[in-house]
Amino acid sequence: MAFLFLGLAAILGIVSLVCFILIIVKMFQNDDSTLGIICIVTIFCGIGGLIAFVMGWINAGKYNASQLMLIWTGAIVGSVILNIIGSALGAGELPQ
Secondary structure (H helix, E strand, O other), rough: OHHHHHHHHHHHHHHHHHHHHHHHHHHHOOOHHHHHHHHHHHHHOHHHHEEEEEEHHHHHHHOOOHHHHHHHHHHHHHHHHHHHHHHOOOOOOOOO
């Protein structure tokens, strides 16, 4: 049962990745290419997603991406909750 929760969390992680890519595209479409490049380069350091998320919310009106940001926020919150439930149910234990 725990693996079901973790599988759903992984699907929400993919949704989150798609939202990240769409926000980067919106940045380039709205002449924020420097910000888009910074987010792409720093994603490998672990902060690029956070930068894109925060700047996406700040510029949601400019990017016309309010609904996309709500979906991304829901995916992040849902993934965290499902990961906690899956871990609490013992998905980290190996079958013996």
